[in-house]
Amino acid sequence: MLVQIQVNTDHNVPGGEKLASYVKTDLENSLSRFGGWLTRVEVHLSDNGGTKPEEKKCVIEARPGAKPPVAVTHHATTVDDAYAGAAHKVKSVLDSLHSRAHDHKGGESIRHMAAPENPEQVGVIENEGQVQASH
Helix, strand or coil, X not given: CCCEEEEEECCCCCCHHHHHHHHHHHHHHHCHXXXXXXXXXXEEEEECCCCXXXXXXXXXXXXXXXXXXXXXXXXXXXXXXXXXXXXXXXXXXXXXXXHHHHCHHHCCCHHHCCCCCCHHHCCEEEECCEEEECC
């Protein structure tokens, strides 16, 4: 994957380089189909250290080429769960965006279809051995 992945953690998140390495490897694998389309992915992991149980947060911002960046956020009780939730969300969002950009209505556009082999047959329908011009 040629996309640049940057992992940022605040001072309350344990794991350091091991966590960053895991996140990079996991995102490279899960987002590999978007390799030529994505330019950059940033991951921000934080622990607000408050009294609420879901104080761990992961924000993933992905930058698809020629499109505005997309960002997802997931809150959880652990850093691992916050990352896993955000990774699932960003993959889902990118699947949707990529499909809309590349797979219009589930098939190829008429602009990308091959030209007919016999141009004289354009608009002609065969019906039980008889040839009729279509209207």
